[in-house]
Amino acid sequence: MLRVAAAAAVLAFAAAPALAADGAQLFNMQCKMCHGGSPMGPSLVGIAGTKIGEGTFAFSPALKNKGGTWTDANLDAFLKSPSTFAPGTKMMISVPNDENRAALVSYIKTLK
Numbered sequence: 001m002l003r004v005a006a007a008a009a010v011l012a013f014a015a016a017p018a019l020a021a022d023g024a025q026l027f028n029m030q031c032k033m034c035h036g037g038s039p040m041g042p043s044l045v046g047i048a049g050t051k052i053g054e055g056t057f058a059f060s061p062a063l064k065n066k067g068g069t070w071t072d073a074n075l076d077a078f079l080k081s082p083s084t085f086a087p088g089t090k091m092m093i094s095v096p097n098d099e100n101r102a103a104l105v106s107y108i109k110t111l112k
């Protein structure tokens with residue numbers, strides 16, 4: 001029992017950084033072309049916990065008027081289906097895979 005708990009603890013400890021690292025790779029492949037300093041998308045640096053659709057980017061009314069903050073759950077819901085979360089959003093890319101989404105949300109939270 002104890003050994004199982006210890007192994008689980010080690011796994012849980014290892015999971016967080018690995019997730020963000022996977023997220024970095026996914027981000028570089030799928031998101032960076034618009035969110036890495038390009039005028040095609042807003043910067044995602046520091047957005048975790050801030051108001052949705054706030055910043056210097058010309059956000060769509062869909063995001064501007066959405067209300068709420070970028071919690072993990074909202075980031076997850078937006079990435080799962082941007083047009084369901086905010087009908088009329090200008091972001092067309094979705095991330096249907098649960099694990100990839102979790103990795104991306106972890107990574108976004110490291111952007112400071």
Ligand code: HEC
Nearest residue numbers: 030031034040041042047052053059060063089090091093
């Ligand atoms: C083709 C360009 C493009 C790509 C690729 C793209 N996005 Fe976006 N993203 C946008 C645009 C444009 C917006 C603003 C949408 C709006 O105003 O409705 C946005 C908004 C966002 C926001 C909300 C930002 C805020 O400050 O409120 C998040 C989070 C986000 N994108 C994450 C991602 C992730 C993660 C990926 C990769 C899986 C990705 N995006 C890929 C164009 C893109």
